[in-house]
Amino acid sequence: MPAPERAMVMDEADVGRALTRIAHEIVERNKGTQGLVVVGIHTRGVPLARRLAAKLAGIEGVQVPTGALDVAMYRDDIGLRPPTATRDTDLPFDLAGTVVVLVDDVLYTGRTIRAALDALTDFGRPRAIQLAVLVDRGHRELPLRADYVGKNLPTAPDGVVRVLLSETDGRDGVLVTEGAEPAGDGHPGGATSPSRKARTR
Amino acid sequence: MKEHLLSAGDLDAGDITRILDTAAHLAKVTDRAIKKVPTLRGRTVCNLFFEDSTRTRISFELAAKRLSADVINFTAKGSSVSKGESLKDTAITLEAMGVDAIVIRHGASGAPWRLAEWVDAVVVNAGDGTHEHPTQALLDLYTMRQHFPSFAGLRVAIVGDVLHSRVARSNVLALRTMGAEVTLVAPPTLLPARVETWGAGVSYDLDAVLPKQDVVMLLRMQLERQRAGFFPSLREYARLYGLDARRLEAMPEHAIVMHPGPMNRGVEIAAEVADSIERSVIADQVANGISVRMALLYLLLGGPAVREAPGVAVPATFEEGAL
Numbered sequence: 001m002p003a004p005e006r007a008m009v010m011d012e013a014d015v016g017r018a019l020t021r022i023a024h025e026i027v028e029r030n031k032g033t034q035g036l037v038v039v040g041i042h043t044r045g046v047p048l049a050r051r052l053a054a055k056l057a058g059i060e061g062v063q064v065p066t067g068a069l070d071v072a073m074y075r076d077d078i079g080l081r082p083p084t085a086t087r088d089t090d091l092p093f094d095l096a097g098t099v100v101v102l103v104d105d106v107l108y109t110g111r112t113i114r115a116a117l118d119a120l121t122d123f124g125r126p127r128a129i130q131l132a133v134l135v136d137r138g139h140r141e142l143p144l145r146a147d148y149v150g151k152n153l154p155t156a157p158d159g160v161v162r163v164l165l166s167e168t169d170g171r172d173g174v175l176v177t178e179g180a181e182p183a184g185d186g187h188p189g190g191a192t193s194p195s196r197k198a199r200t201r
Numbered sequence: 202m203k204e205h206l207l208s209a210g211d212l213d214a215g216d217i218t219r220i221l222d223t224a225a226h227l228a229k230v231t232d233r234a235i236k237k238v239p240t241l242r243g244r245t246v247c248n249l250f251f252e253d254s255t256r257t258r259i260s261f262e263l264a265a266k267r268l269s270a271d272v273i274n275f276t277a278k279g280s281s282v283s284k285g286e287s288l289k290d291t292a293i294t295l296e297a298m299g300v301d302a303i304v305i306r307h308g309a310s311g312a313p314w315r316l317a318e319w320v321d322a323v324v325v326n327a328g329d330g331t332h333e334h335p336t337q338a339l340l341d342l343y344t345m346r347q348h349f350p351s352f353a354g355l356r357v358a359i360v361g362d363v364l365h366s367r368v369a370r371s372n373v374l375a376l377r378t379m380g381a382e383v384t385l386v387a388p389p390t391l392l393p394a395r396v397e398t399w400g401a402g403v404s405y406d407l408d409a410v411l412p413k414q415d416v417v418m419l420l421r422m423q424l425e426r427q428r429a430g431f432f433p434s435l436r437e438y439a440r441l442y443g444l445d446a447r448r449l450e451a452m453p454e455h456a457i458v459m460h461p462g463p464m465n466r467g468v469e470i471a472a473e474v475a476d477s478i479e480r481s482v483i484a485d486q487v488a489n490g491i492s493v494r495m496a497l498l499y500l501l502l503g504g505p506a507v508r509e510a511p512g513v514a515v516p517a518t519f520e521e522g523a524l
Binding site: 073080082085087089124 | 222223225229230233234237240244268500503504
């Protein structure tokens with residue numbers, strides 16, 4: 001069986017441009033960066049959040065606090081699959097009264113975001129939470145939408161979207177595979193494997 | 202992960218590393234304003250304690266509660282055990298009430314293994330007789346890892362009543378798995394038969410061993426389990442095997458002092474050593490116990506209940522981010 005076609009839908013320059021545009025949209029919508037914090041969801045949301053914060057600093061000249069959020073303990077499928085590996089949650093600021101820009105690589109079913117909203121609530125009561133994603137691939141299972149989207153990517157439900165970032169994968173880019181990948185096509189777990197947003201049930 | 206946690210020897214290096222890593226992440230829950238995550242909502246953990254315990258039972262209770270599990274505390278005193286109910290009938294009763302995990306402490310070595318044969322629930326050994334105490338070993342390893350980058354070649358002396366110690370056996374098993382060099386130090390009468398098969402060094406001379414150690418772990422003199430005179434007097438034991446200020450000086454500058462508690466001050470450890478802020482990590486061990494037990498409960502109970510759902514294919518590994 002031939003391997004399904006893998007298309008590069010965003011290259012390094014596209015990822016950079018999308019983040020620059022999102023940063024400008026964040027500044028425009030919030031009339032600056034006053035009271036703003038940027039929180040990335042593990043794994044690839046974390047480097048994306050740092051990059052967004054750097055771009056915001058470039059536009060406004062002010063450092064925006066960044067944090068990292070692990071949602072493993074808040075997932076809605078605990079007990080349905082082997083336990084997810086945990087990561088460090090690091091929110092070195094008081095959330096009360098802030099506007100949180102939550103950052104993830106791919107928005108798909110929306111379940112990760114729901115878990116992230118619950119997790120954030122346990123740390124405090126932000127004034128508002130906004131969502132930024134590099135790719136929105138559709139197929140939502142919950143009534144959620146993103147405020148800032150790098151690229152809308154209509155996909156087949158059994159397709160796979162892979163976001164690669166230099167911090168975790170050695171290079172930047174977004175790959176799409178239509179249809180299920182054949183077995184043995186390398187999807188090791190762990191921090192260094194490319195992110196796969198695949199339907200699991 | 203295994204289905205139960207009975208012996209520290211059942212865990213390979215990957216399991217231990219995973220438990221310690223998870224514990225490090227979960228430790229942060231304890232630092233938060235809301236010290237609770239919803240992870241094990243709807244799960245029930247039963248602490249089945251046939252022996253007295255302060256820290257282990259409270260530690261397991263707090264760990265389960267911080268993960269939002271429901272906790273039942275069962276102690277032999279005041280239960281039907283004092284009317285003569287057997288372990289098996291007690292276990293079957295608990296099972297019928299629908300507990301998901303049983304944390305058992307029992308005076309008989311091997312009791313958790315028997316229990317695991319009778320029930321579907323996850324069984325965690327919280328100390329069986331003079332045999333094993335795997336969660337203590339894991340929290341001890343966690344505490345060591347806070348001070349030393351690697352277990353490979355780490356020199357650990359375990360000093361005292363090895364014969365009656367479940368802590369010593371579990372620690373030797375886990376430390377050997379991780380590549381540490383363990384030396385057991387005790388008078389010959391307090392070493393078990395065939396101790397040479399444990400894969401640890403053995404010495405009768407504490408003063409000769411101390412200058413070479415990274416970690417010195419004192420064991421509690423378990424007078425309540427001793428049925429014969431294993432040494433002439435407590436005073437003589439303290440003089441030969443107790444860690445006092447003079448012996449602390451003989452240890453390397455970086456070496457840490459551990460004790461599983463409860464301590465016999467003035468016997469295996471002098472009060473001034475136990476209270477030494479720079480060298481003693483005894484209070485850290487207690488705090489770390491909660492994080493390590495949270496990690497264990499999460500890893501043991503956070504997965505699918507395989508036995509209740511035959512025919513449901515469960516992936517062997519789960520890939521992060523695939524939600």
